[in-house]
Amino acid sequence: MANEMYRRRMSRTGAVVVGVMIAAASLSGCAPASGGADDEFSIVFVPGLVEHTFYNTLAQGVEEKAAELGMSYSMQGAPEWSAPAQTSVLDAVCSKAPDAVIISPTDAVAMRAPIERCMDGGTLVVTVDTHLDDTDGLLSAITSDDVKGGELAAQYIGERLNGEGVVSMTTTPNVVTLQTRTASARAYFEKNYPGITLLADQSVTITDEANAASVTAATIVGNPEVDAFFDPSGVFSGVIQSIKAADDGRERFFVGYNSPPAAVTALKACEIAALVTQTPAEEGKLAAQFVFDALSGNPDAVKANALVEPQIIPCDKANDPDVQGLFDLP
Amino acid sequence: MSDPEERKRASNTGLPTIAPAFGIDLRGPVAWGDRIRGWVREGWIFGVLLALIVLFSILSPSFVSLANWRNLSSTAIVVVMLAVAQTFLIVSGQIDLSQGGVLALSGVAAGWVMVYGMPGQDPVFTTIVGFGVALLVGVLIGLANGLVVAKGNMNPFIVTLATMGIATGLALVLTGGLPISTIPPLIGDIGRISFGNVLSIPVLVVIVAVVISALVMAKTRFGSNTYVIGDNRDAAERAGINVVRHSITLFVISSLFAAIASVLLMMRLSIAQPAGSTQDLLNAIAGAVIGGASLTGGRGSVVKSAAGGIIITVLLIGLVIVNVAYFWQQVAVGLVLVLAVYIDQRSRATRRGRPVSQKPLKFRATTHHQ
Numbered sequence: 001m002a003n004e005m006y007r008r009r010m011s012r013t014g015a016v017v018v019g020v021m022i023a024a025a026s027l028s029g030c031a032p033a034s035g036g037a038d039d040e041f042s043i044v045f046v047p048g049l050v051e052h053t054f055y056n057t058l059a060q061g062v063e064e065k066a067a068e069l070g071m072s073y074s075m076q077g078a079p080e081w082s083a084p085a086q087t088s089v090l091d092a093v094c095s096k097a098p099d100a101v102i103i104s105p106t107d108a109v110a111m112r113a114p115i116e117r118c119m120d121g122g123t124l125v126v127t128v129d130t131h132l133d134d135t136d137g138l139l140s141a142i143t144s145d146d147v148k149g150g151e152l153a154a155q156y157i158g159e160r161l162n163g164e165g166v167v168s169m170t171t172t173p174n175v176v177t178l179q180t181r182t183a184s185a186r187a188y189f190e191k192n193y194p195g196i197t198l199l200a201d202q203s204v205t206i207t208d209e210a211n212a213a214s215v216t217a218a219t220i221v222g223n224p225e226v227d228a229f230f231d232p233s234g235v236f237s238g239v240i241q242s243i244k245a246a247d248d249g250r251e252r253f254f255v256g257y258n259s260p261p262a263a264v265t266a267l268k269a270c271e272i273a274a275l276v277t278q279t280p281a282e283e284g285k286l287a288a289q290f291v292f293d294a295l296s297g298n299p300d301a302v303k304a305n306a307l308v309e310p311q312i313i314p315c316d317k318a319n320d321p322d323v324q325g326l327f328d329l330p
Numbered sequence: 331m332s333d334p335e336e337r338k339r340a341s342n343t344g345l346p347t348i349a350p351a352f353g354i355d356l357r358g359p360v361a362w363g364d365r366i367r368g369w370v371r372e373g374w375i376f377g378v379l380l381a382l383i384v385l386f387s388i389l390s391p392s393f394v395s396l397a398n399w400r401n402l403s404s405t406a407i408v409v410v411m412l413a414v415a416q417t418f419l420i421v422s423g424q425i426d427l428s429q430g431g432v433l434a435l436s437g438v439a440a441g442w443v444m445v446y447g448m449p450g451q452d453p454v455f456t457t458i459v460g461f462g463v464a465l466l467v468g469v470l471i472g473l474a475n476g477l478v479v480a481k482g483n484m485n486p487f488i489v490t491l492a493t494m495g496i497a498t499g500l501a502l503v504l505t506g507g508l509p510i511s512t513i514p515p516l517i518g519d520i521g522r523i524s525f526g527n528v529l530s531i532p533v534l535v536v537i538v539a540v541v542i543s544a545l546v547m548a549k550t551r552f553g554s555n556t557y558v559i560g561d562n563r564d565a566a567e568r569a570g571i572n573v574v575r576h577s578i579t580l581f582v583i584s585s586l587f588a589a590i591a592s593v594l595l596m597m598r599l600s601i602a603q604p605a606g607s608t609q610d611l612l613n614a615i616a617g618a619v620i621g622g623a624s625l626t627g628g629r630g631s632v633v634k635s636a637a638g639g640i641i642i643t644v645l646l647i648g649l650v651i652v653n654v655a656y657f658w659q660q661v662a663v664g665l666v667l668v669l670a671v672y673i674d675q676r677s678r679a680t681r682r683g684r685p686v687s688q689k690p691l692k693f694r695a696t697t698h699h700q
Contacts, residue, residue: 217405
């Protein structure tokens with residue numbers, strides 16, 4: 001009967017009310033999932049955007065560690081990568097004054113003010129993955145080591161080519177993390193592998209596989225002697241497709257970055273030679289550990305700045321059980 | 331590139347480009363000298379394309395190779411489709427900034443339906459439904475754009491900018507920002523079918539689309555009405571053209587072409603991807619402008635817009651081939667755009683100097699459509 005009435009009311013009031021209810025429900029979900037028992041520390045994770053395999057994996061790391069240490073956990077995020085949207089979510093989360101918020105800021109400057117408001121309310125804040133320019137007052141800033149990521153890729157390529165060959169790298173203008181990865185790979189090659197020729201960096205748009213396919217094919221046409229490709233932005237299918245399509249009897253390979261499920265499938269088939277993974281779950285676990293240490297009177301164990309080291313997974317090791325945890329969740 | 335549209339324009343030297351659309355040469359017999367000057371004036375864009383190809387071939391002999399042709403032709407698909415469709419709107423004095431969003435959304439909507447909407451179905455059936463979904467999304471967005479712009483009398487720039495945001499956002503929501511990579515392999519197989527290893531199915535589709543569009547613009551009442559609306563909307567209304575309905579149709583054509591481009595992109599990549607569309611849109615508009623289309627309406631040629639799109643593609647691919655770093659590629663495209671507009675303005679200024687050039691304005695408004 002109650003159901004019947006509910007349904008009737010829903011049909012009367014229409015989509016606007018549904019929207020408001022969803023919004024209200026999502027905001028009210030900010031309270032600790034357990035109902036907020038007083039003896040339990042509460043953590044809320046605010047990702048850069050929801051429904052993204054990278055952040056889902058990071059969230060799983062936070063959740064696992066929180067459960068292990070007896071803390072309550074919930075996640076609240078916006079469906080889009082946007083500072084205003086994330087600000088609304090964060091303000092709502094912090095109005096409930098949880099013990100700690102773990103957040104991936106969508107903007108290094110714009111997110112400072114809402115995070116400061118949150119800290120003023122007595123909540124500890126840890127940033128993960130992305131960061132703020134001004135880290136004053138944060139419990140910790142945890143990021144993936146992009147310099148190390150580029151070096152790992154360069155080291156893999158250099159070893160596989162025995163120090164001799166031609167390498168093409170891509171990057172994405174205006175995205176500092178991606179440019180850092182390409183630049184550190186270049187520096188590593190120049191220092192350790194003088195026998196390797198580096199072509200001029202080419203640009204790819206993030207997640208634009210068509211663009212990646214065109215640039216890769218053109219690079220092969222213009223430089224048939226190219227042996228290896230490295231992209232730090234996460235494209236892969238366009239690159240491996242153009243490598244396959246070249247079909248000139250020359251062996252070429254590709255090293256990619258990040259590990260969404262489709263890339264892992266390609267890695268396991270050795271279409272991708274190696275993937276640098278950012279181990280998001282490790283970042284999540286470390287963040288939860290720091291929160292616990294700070295709240296349970298062990299602040300010395302907390303590092304204000306922590307770099308989580310990425311790892312490189314060559315395709316022949318992609319099926320090992322112990323590396324599966326490094327990949328993004330499906 | 332001597333399609334009927336071009337020949338007409340060339341033979342009507344001294345007249346604004348609208349005259350050939352009416353199929354009437356007001357000047358009667360033309361001297362050979364004038365004729366050649368006319369060809370140069372109207373056809374210099376193809377000269378630029380040829381010059382670029384020659385330049386890159388000298389810089390890197392592998393530019394003239396089957397592998398490069400395959401890459402160039404399949405890279406040009408999207409920008410040419412969008413530039414051609416954009417020409418219809420630009421000629422009518424409007425613009426469609428939502429093409430990029432349509433490109434992303436119709437592709438991933440199709441991918442989503444094929445992968446999550448109908449698991450385990452026959453791949454041929456799945457593919458047909460997927461293509462249908464892509465085209466339907468295109469038509470619906472075009473219809474929405476057209477209705478809001480034409481019926482609501484709103485600025486197409488603002489309306490389609492909004493639709494661009496909505497469509498791009500929905501594409502990201504639908505996919506979480508990642509490509510859908512498990513669409514039926516059949517789609518990639520279709521994309522790899524190629525006649526004589528040279529003409530792939532997607533390239534063929536684009537060629538057919540360009541030819542049909544050029545004929546429609548040059549030979550049909552629909553095409554001439556488009557020029558008239560762009561040149562003088564009030565005159566078009568007075569002449570009895572249903573401007574509202576015509577505009578809606580133009581927006582549907584524009585979105586439909588973008589949706590077809592998304593299908594061709596799926597054939598190329600064997601994935602449905604939610605991204606990359608803004609740059610394609612800008613390149614398409616730049617292509618149309620390089621091809622001489624006037625953003626104030628009344629002027630433009632489908633074939634030249636296609637050539638403009640190809641010029642941009644040749645530049646981008648060529649600069650990668652000769653190993654130029656990426657920031658210079660943007661500079662080069664910008665320079666070509668400015669140069670093209672400059673040459674175009676100069677050649678029009680020369681034309682305006684001729685007394686005959688004022689004639690068709692009167693002719694157009696009074697004789698033809700009353």
